[in-house]
Amino acid sequence: MDKVRYGVIGVGMGKAHMFGIRENTNAELVAMCDTNEERMADCLKSFPGVATYTDYRELLKRDDLDAVVVATPDQLHREMTLAALDAGKHVLCEKPMALTLDDCQAMIDASRKTDKKLMIGQIGRFTPGFKRAKELIDNGEIGDLFFVESEYAHDYSKIPGKFSNWRLDPLRHGFLGGGCHAVDLVRWIAGNPYEIAAFANKKMLTTWPTDDCTIAIMKFPNDVIGKVFVSIGCKRNYTMRSVFYGSKGTIIVDNTNPTMQVFKTESDCGFTVPMLYPIALNNHNTKGEIAAFTDVILNGTPLEMDAVQGACTVKAALAAVESSKTGQVVKVDYNF
């Protein structure tokens, strides 16, 4: 195989994946599927000649597809991923992997049984600033981590509408639906949090079925502690400001700020001054994500953001939701 031939199911966020596929010389976009024909017709203007389907099962019958991107509402991830794996396709499934742990386990089991790759689209791992921060931390630049924090601050009052009412599902708590980006980021940096306590309220999206603001504090391996703040109703631009504190320095990185700050150097006056790193702003680096998945399929590169990783992020997020409801600290294991 010299190219991975892709189909994309769901052409909202899926359209961004289609651009990512087109920008990769080892990938080819063959087919797309959406129940909304108007939306597909619009996509065809950018991707002329790509086959269109309104039933994903028909798309999956194609022998000339190696992989599919599942970019439909979260509630459909399990059904479509299982069908695609069963049809012999590798799958890149959007985040969150699913809304329940049962669904996550079924998807893990199916990928093990079929021996097909299942990647979860936690795209924060491809955001240039977060990637750079992770490299610096792994290289020991800020020493021994002791505190990590990330946030997902968004205003969902603008999102529901023509395509998006599926977000108004009691199972799709904001801490899981969008907040999984921040949860996955701290997990990527500090490992799996094993104790989680959280508080939540609902003062902004008052008709929403779940709380809209949550703060979770977490204990990680190696005596690291951390916090994740998620608001889906705040009045500001979408941001994931994140700070990583280590024994030798501190990194402040925000997906909306083109400068990453690394505090390390002692200045003459005794204050720690930041080194400023220019960072490309790219919140939806589907080009990087598709490149990684294509490399996994073509060259057998290890799959980092696999189904178990996706499920661990869901489990940590759901533990925070549980804690915010029960008032109890939740202990979490990660056996999938």
Ligand SMILES: NC(=O)c1ccc[n+]([C@@H]2O[C@H](COP(=O)([O-])OP(=O)(O)OC[C@H]3O[C@@H](n4cnc5c(N)ncnc54)[C@H](O)[C@@H]3O)[C@@H](O)[C@H]2O)c1
């Ligand atoms: N990685 C990110 O940063 C990011 C950003 C936005 C959304 N997402 C995720 O991407 C997924 C899609 O979100 P979105 O914002 O594109 O939502 P959306 O509502 O804009 O688009 C979903 C599309 O799926 C289509 N669809 C629904 N049911 C279908 C079916 N049975 N068969 C085929 N198509 C169907 C809809 O017609 C719609 O066009 C969700 O899982 C979401 O959480 C990820």
